[in-house]
Amino acid sequence: MEDGQEVKVTQNIPIAEQSPLAAESQRSQRVRRRPAWMHDYEVAGIDQSEDPLTHFALFSDCDPTSFEVAVTEPKWRKVMDAEIAAIEINDTWELCDLPNGQKTIGVKWVYKTKLKENGEIDKHKARLVAKGYMQEFGIDYKEVFAPVARHDTIRLVIAMAAQNSWPIFQLDVKSAFLHGDLKEEVFIDQPPGYEKIGNEHKVYKLKKALYGLKQAPRAWYNRIKTYFLKEGFQKCPHEYTLFIKIEDGGKMFIVCLYVDDLIYTGSNTVMFESFKKSMMAEFEMSDLGMMHYFLGIEVLQSSAGIFISQKKYVGEILDKFQMKDCNPVNTPSEFGLKLNKDEGGNKVNSTLYKQIVGSLMYLTTRPDIMHAVSVISRYMECPIEIHLLAAKRILRYLQGTKEFGLFFKKGEKSDFFGFTDSDYTGDTDDRKSTSGYVFMLGTGAVSWSSKKQPIVTLSTTEAEFVAATACACQAIWIKKILEELHFKEDGPTLIYCDNTFQKLRELLGVCSRAALKEDFADD
Template sequence: MWRGKARGLSFLKIWGCEAYVKRLISDKLAPKSDKEKEFLSKIKSGRKIELHEVREPPDHSVTAGIQQEPDTLEAEASLQVNESEVVAIAPHGDILILESGEPETYKEALESEDSCKWLEAMKSEIDSIYENQLWDLVDMPDNIKPIKHKQVYKIKTDMDEKPSVLKARLVGNGFTQIHGVNYEETFSPVAMLKSIGIILVIAAFHDYEIWQMDVKTTFLNGILEEEVYMTQPKGFEDLKNIGKVWKLNKAIYGLKQASRSWNLRFNQVIKEFGFIRNEEEYCVYKKVSGSKIAFLVLYVDDILFIGNDIPMLESVKTYLGNNFSMKDLGEAQYILGIKIYRDRPRILIGLSQSTYIDKVLAKFNMQNSKKGFVPMSHGISLSKTQSPSTPGFNPTLERNIGLQSAAKNILKYLHITTEKFLVYGEENELVVKGYTDAKAEYIAASEAAKEVVWIKKFITELGVVLSIDNPVDLYCDNNGAIAKA
């Protein structure tokens, strides 16, 4: 925001001036950018042009004979220009740079080549809001300032990172809310990854069904306890009541209390169907009926159904579908960036993060790097002084080289693990065991013991692992730590 004094305009460039385009691939001796003969001309106004149309072929004469290192780690990956980025010149002469075809504003959505699809996505969002009876159109009360909003556009991808659907989300500017006026509590729990892992192992051992559902327009289900007013969405105003505002009855994305409102609503609804919340993990629920048992795990809008009776699980799905707009995903295959592979005859379940790892490697240009066998090389010493102490501060190369080397080693190690799985199963009995190994052995053993206490309480409430009543073995390879314990 500009405050205090007028902003200078020296950074603006005229049409026809020299411009520079960042090279996608460069080496240590070559320039980082290519100079263009002429910037974009207004003659081409009104059409979309690809980035290569305004880029000169790079001059490789300086770098002849020099081999580029394949595992170069980009320090500022967010500044890298991808081939998927395009430059669009709007009819009025503005230049829009769009990444992956996702508009940043309502205007950009209307001027993009997929404008019809984005309009349809926005209409679908407004229809969902209307169906949920989210708002009442009212006159603006005195001394109350309504919050504003924006449309957030996203191209959703599947587990293989391929575009699947265009989504538009109406998001309130929650950062303008005032504590004690239009919001109070904001905390909302989510299921921990270790809890999900434990339940998946139990499901594999007992051969339980593992199903998955997705809640559509999740936060629109939360009921607001505070009075929140919002301006009418751009492009969907009531022309007969243009001066009125929305009084929100339910939460909307972007509000500070949106996640908490949804969690409270879901907790109320699922308990009415006979589920009991796990006191050690607030997003895990259990329902028992004779020999039938069902578990439910909630992570924001992702729900796992696990149980030994298909009709019972079907009844839970039907009940939730009557209360919320749901999408049935069938047997669970992908959750929180983790692929789930199951071999039921052998009582095995495998978890893989290959898609997520590939995404991280591509972000830092390490997808073609050498594969590493250890995550950390021996002898590397890291400290807080190697990290930026203030925003915008860049450590010198001498201070940062150790940190950069350590980061590259971790990414190389991740590269070799993309095809590996964390596999559970082939055990005659479910038994919790602990292992600890670190430089500070006694401290590590102490932290592991705390984790064991929590795991025992959590699994005890699940009620399906009989061995949890027995003492848990915690293995440590340091005699000093064992003696001190």
């Protein structure tokens, strides 16, 4: 806070005397009618004659949705004070008069309770967020794109660490977006509850980015990239969030960045300590120790290898969709079942269906469900009962396989190889085929995909060519990453495929587009 400046809290009563239900008395008591479009829905309403206290207990553990509610609880007041202090220490803004012709961008508080991997409360966070939707392109911002690490890259780093018996550590940058320098002039309102007494009419001019600004992620990435390059790291040209440093004697150090979370590994423990001290001197950091929970992935590092899974997340999905007590099945999809749009089927809740599909897509350690999820994702526009049953079958499969994950064995030479296959006209609605591939590095899968092909193929031969081409493209990208990581591979990458079509191509011939894909895959 500035010397001599007083900060007022926009509340007229002491915190201890405020009630979480204070806002209730200010709300209109008008009886609201159900909208016409909801007349066909069953709505679980609340009897307005009941005492609000009977329902407050149901929501007492929820994160507050407004400053007026949060300020009544000391735990949230404490983290808000910490957020403002971090902004002030970082010299993020300066108080000034609003120039003529300029407009301010509003701000609001956002609250979140962070949980540990076992579901226990880790910490409470309050974030001051700019209302980025008020920004105008070309005036308040120009470029917004910022890269994040692909999950394929993260798994590659884990596999490399396991192969070389390297430990993986984790750091978290506190208030990362506040470190990004702004090129544009941006003015914001004073934050609720922290207006400067006597200067309420003034605004803040931002020197650095604030959460919520459209250009904030890009500003932060440019800041951390500049720091890494200054420290002697090389940015991987094929993965912009992967930074590699090679020192005398071939000592390697690898950093993989995902917004404000980063993991690092390497061949020399001295480099670990040097890097950590340097980062903590440059930014305010949280040292999370050995990598154990990253992007929802549970990581177990042992003398045998590295095991990654998402047991906690699977449990959350099953609980969310009321499937935690369901009977497990042995496969994610029913053998021989062919789904289609079938417009005559009974429609189901599309929102629920989309939520299930979206939740399953975050299972980034489960290649065993990728094809089943890919198939059900085709019917999100208008799902029917059979589609919902197929989605729930995947949940039932997860019920019996919560412990499943990927294991990367330590210390043994890792070969990089892949598998690819396709069906033929598997989608009965548009007669398109599906391509699938999976790549292994040592004992664990590092990249996989199952996607419907963009064209209608005229034969099984052409469908196989399309699948092999997609697989070859991914293999080229992964090999480029592995080369940057100094992974030595003798000879070309081995890809296993159904080569029956090779025996028939001279007899049947192939069309020109298939021939091109054949030549590419062969190369």
